[in-house]
């Protein structure tokens with residue numbers, strides 16, 4: 408067997424053609440002789456570096472490359488047609504069935520240089536795939552001024568398909584793409600290469616309408632492809648095959664198996680790739696002296712929990728702070744939301760058999776019992792004394808404080824009668840700030856409540872103070888903040904306890920108003936005041952506003 412070197416490759420130092428060994432040669436002429444297999448010669452043309460070779464390799468060799476591999480490796484090449492003779496995989500991939508017709512697709516790559524003679528490649532072609540780059544308007548202009556006339560000159564009867572390559576560049580970060588192309592540009596000495604490797608400007612990116620307009624003018628189908636996003640490749644070649652088979656059906660009308668071939672189909676809309684998830688940066692733990700977010704404690708404006716101690720004293724608090732510092736509170740609120748906490752399955756089962764309390768506690772000020780309690784699944788208080796020694800009951804309520812603010816639903820947790828407000832406030836302060844004041848007068852009570860709530864680090868802090876080793880508490884505070892940062896990160900990622908959703912152009916982000924208020928003055932102004940936004944659970948059109956924030 409004689410191996411044919413494509414006419415272009417003889418003068419091209421970089422053509423993609425592995426060394427040949429006699430044993431590797433395959434007798435592919437067999438393919439031409441198989442009955443009812445339509446062999447289709449498809450010539451691919453277009454300007455330099457528009458992506459012809461990559462497109463062919465994607466179809467013929469299933470070659471997939473990342474954008475940066477692609478960008479870093481451009482050398483003018485032709486993909487040798489003789490690959491069908493030397494590579495079994497390429498030959499196998501050439502076989503396909505389109506509209507019930509068995510075909511063998513033979514792809515012919517060509518050079519993009521306008522002055523080169525391509526008549527050898529055009530000879531006896533069944534279909535021509537005419538490529539341009541959606542990032543190079545000149546290449547589209549040349550479709551009309553140079554390529555289409557050339558095709559019509561050399562193969563006037565072959566159907567033509569217009570293909571906009573490098574579709575992914577329409578959605579890519581062009582600055583990053585240009586940065587990756589820079590070393591390549593430095594290595595390019597010839598004018599043609601410099602011209603194709605120059606930086607891509609955003610205004611050069613062609614919208615799909617431009618390609619469609621030209622295709623309509625020429626009366627040919629239009630497709631877009633990306634070998635990076637692996638899209639449109641099959642569609643281009645399947646429809647090129649259809650065009651070729653329809654044209655053949657006109658000439659070889661006796662071939663009944665070609666009757667089922669359809670006209671080229673329109674391309675399905677391209678769904679741009681999802682942008683990477685937002686980077687959530689949780690700031691470093693605050694300095695020891697910083698009271699943040701302690702000032703939020705007892706702030707009614709964005710409270711979503713009311714803790715009732717000694718039957719009548721109400722303390723306003725926030726689910727996100729309580730549950731990221733105490734697993735007991737976390738389990739309680741997850742249970743209330745109907746989401747069984749994994750480590751608390753058994754307690755949860757016990758809780759589900761609790762009886763509702765007969766009477767609810769005395770109502771004060773702006774707090775009233777919810778008439779129907781959707782989240783708890785029943786009305787009134789739910790007894791928690793069998794589940795935890797720290798709590799008596801939980802229920803849903805409506806808070807109408809501070810004055811002027813809109814009424815909103817809150818969770819009312821009645822603490823065990825042994826919990827007194829003074830030491831409990833010290834415990835809550837620890838849950839918000841990770842700190843315990845050495846001068847706390849009721850340390851034993853604090854330890855008792857810490858025990859009930861299973862906040863063992865706080866109990867250790869009390870022990871350190873009593874043993875005159877309070878200096879060791881700094882380490883506990885540090886560990887507290889690291890632990891809480893991680894839990895906050897998890898809550899943000901999973902949307903747990905989220906009370907507001909930011910709806911952006913490209914997705915939505917669940918967040919927590921108390922965290923936003925204590926971390927950002929803008930957010931404090933928006934959610935902390937008696938505005939409509941304070942009670943909203945969805946914020947839209949905030950792209951420019953949210954972008955500079957780190958949660």
Ligand SMILES: Nc1nc2c(ncn2[C@@H]2O[C@H](COP(=O)(O)OP(=O)(O)OP(=O)(O)O)[C@@H](O)[C@H]2O)c(=O)[nH]1
Pocket residue numbers: 453454455456457458459460461462474477478479480481482483484485517518519520572573574575576632633634635636
């Ligand atoms: N982002 C992106 N770049 C592509 C794609 N296809 C090709 N390229 C880029 O275009 C360059 C040229 O691709 P080739 O396939 O070699 O182009 P060609 O049309 O065969 O070029 P010549 O051989 O010079 O005629 C590659 O090195 C890539 O940088 C694609 O789908 N997406």
